Amino acid sequence: MIDPKLFRTDLDAVIANLARRGMTFNQQEYLExxxxxxxxxxxxxxxxxxxxxxxxSIGKAKASGEDIQPLLDEVATLGQELDDAKNAFEAVQIKLDDLFSGLPNLLDDAVPEGKSEDDNIEVRKWGEIPTFDFEPKDHTEVGEAIAGLDFAASAKLSGSRFAVMRAGVAKMHRALIQLMLDTHTEQHGYQETYVPYLVSPHCLYGTSQLPKFADDLFTVQGTTQDDKPLYMIPTAEVPLTNLVREQIIDEKDLPIKLTGHTPCFRSEAGSYGKDVKGLIRQHQFEKVELVQIVKPQDSMQALDELTGHAEKILQLLELPYRTVILCGGDIGFGATKTFDIEVWLPAQNTYREISSCSNMGDFQARRMQSRFRNNETGKPELLHTLNGSGLAVGRTLVAILENYQTAEGKVRVPEVLKPYMKVDEIG
RNA sequence: GGAGAGGUGGCUGAGUGGUCGAAAGCGGCGGUCUUGAAAACCGUUGAGGGGCAACCCUCCCAGGGUUCGAAUCCCUGCCUCUCCGCCA
Structure with missing residues (x-):
């Protein structure tokens, strides 16, 4: 949520900033x-x-033994009047809250202008694009040819947008998770964290998936006594970030750096016909997430570092990628600045998103009431939260299947995965 | 699943329907003392919000209710702990 005070002190700036996302703010409604x-x-x-x-005064009068009846008569009508005023005030407050919680975060000055992903700006590129002396196959073909991906089986079990992996592919999938967690914990200073995969609505409000994006989420009925549904997490960002919900963190404990591997569940409503084949867009997929909780003045540097931590995995795997900064028209709801990392996919002859790293500023912290105690002032202040995929495991597997495929139809194992895989190639 | 106990400030923990936003202790901050520190002593110290301001409002797990007035009484929910049973 944007700081409501900003609307009162600098409305024009807020409106101008929202316009960079292509949003028109109903100023008339707000002012009324x-x-x-x-x-x-x-x-x-x-x-x-x-x-x-x-x-x-009634209390005092009673204590001193005076007659309190005249005083009681005096306040007789006060209750109703107060109730009416309170109800009217609450109704307006709810409308204002609805208005505010539907508004996206303000953009950082560094975010480029633009309407769509075509306007994102490349900030760096890494690795050499591989050349093949044969026509490189799509990851589904590679995986199915070596009996490692079985979409017929997953369709039978659960319908479309699910996967069954077998043998070497399943093992590589697991090895990638290991590599990512080991790298982030041993080299980047993150604490490995295991979290619930089902969370309460409060959590999703805190990280701003709710109320606006309920359609993207799966719910599970009958998991609580009062029969309210729990939500399946769309990303580990939700439970990891909500660990500091309604907390006042000691300044000396910052920054908090957390990593965790979880499955992620997304309904993919509104993505009909998009990426229907293969592992790219699934209802259930694995991801290793990076989350940082930092002091406000540290968050932009933390974003650069966190993005670098995600890139490091691709460097270790020797997968070519590029990093782009998202423009105002493409950036996510709660983010003030976002870098996407895109990995090279030979069969598509293009870069595809494999990680999204965002500085959420105080947007989530305000919703969660996540604060730290400023030792200089002694006062609690809102934290800044950041998150990024480090990386999406399924898409990383896709990239390896395509970039490391051989003319014989097998898949070489990247050097860094060999200690985990104990073989040189799969298939 | 059965039985019981309990949720109060950063933490521990008192609290009789009426100056209770709340004792006390710990912690934090400031000071005295000290070359410096520790100890001791003194002072201070919850959060959110509104208002140009004086000042005011709200918050004792959450939501309802009773009352002129609720941390305190009543109802509902959530959560935690203890014991028994069951279980990976």
Missing amino acids: LEESRKSLQMKTQELQNTRNSRSK
Whole structure:
């Protein structure tokens, strides 16, 4: 959520910033709501003040044995008046909250202007694009040819957008998770963290998947006593970031750097016809996530570092990639600045997203009430949160199947995975 | 699944329907003392919000209710702990 104070102190700047996302802000509606909020709030508080002071005098009068009936008569109508004012105020407050929680984060100055992914700007490129003396096959063909990917089986079990992996491919999939977690914990200073895969709605509100993106989520009925559904996590960002929800962190414990491997579940509503084949877009996929909780002044540098940590995995795997900064029209809802890392896929002859690394600023922290105690002022202040994939495991597997395929139809094992795989090639 | 206990500030923990946003201790901050530190002593110290301001409002797990007035009484929910049973 954007700081509501900004709307009162610098409305023009907020509107101009939202416009960079292609959003038009209904200023008229906001100003009307804000005006009634102000008058209703002041009226309500005034009535509460009256009630409080009258009640106190009743208490005193009673203690000194006076007749309190005249005082009781005096406050007789106050209750109803107060209830009415309170209800009116709450109704306006709810409308304002709805308005605010539907608004995306403000963009950092460094975010380029643009309408779509075509306007994202490449910031660096790494690795050499491999050449083949045969026509490189798509990852589904490679995987099915070596009996490692079985989409007929997954379709039978669960329908489309699921996968069954077998033998060497399944093992490589697991080895990638190991490599990623080992690298981030041993070289990048993250703490390995195991978290629930089902979470309460509060968590999803905190990281801003709710209320706006409910359609993208799966729910599980009957998991709690009051029969309210739990949500299946769409990313480990949700449980990892929510670990600091409603917490005041000691400044000396910052930054907090967490990594975890989880399955991710996404309904992929609205992506009909997109990436229907293969592992690229699944209802269930594995991801190793990176999350950092930092002081506000450290967050932009932390974003650069976190992006580098994700890139490191591709470098270890010797997979060519490029890093782009997302433009205003393509950046996610809660992010103030985002780098996407895109890996080279020979069969598509293009780069495809394999990681998205974002600085959320205080957007999530405000929703979660996640704060740290500033040792200089002694006061709690909002934290900044960051997250990034380090990496999406399925898509990394796709990249290896395509980039490391041989003319014989097998797949070489990247050097760094050999200690985990104990073989030189699969197939 | 059965039985019981309990949720109060950064932490531990008191709290009789009426100056209780809340004792006490710990921790934090400031000071005295000291070459410096520790100890001791003194002072100070919850959060959120509104208002130009004076100042005011809200918050004792959450949501309802009773009352002129609720941390305190009543109902519902959530969570934690202990014991028994079952279980990977």
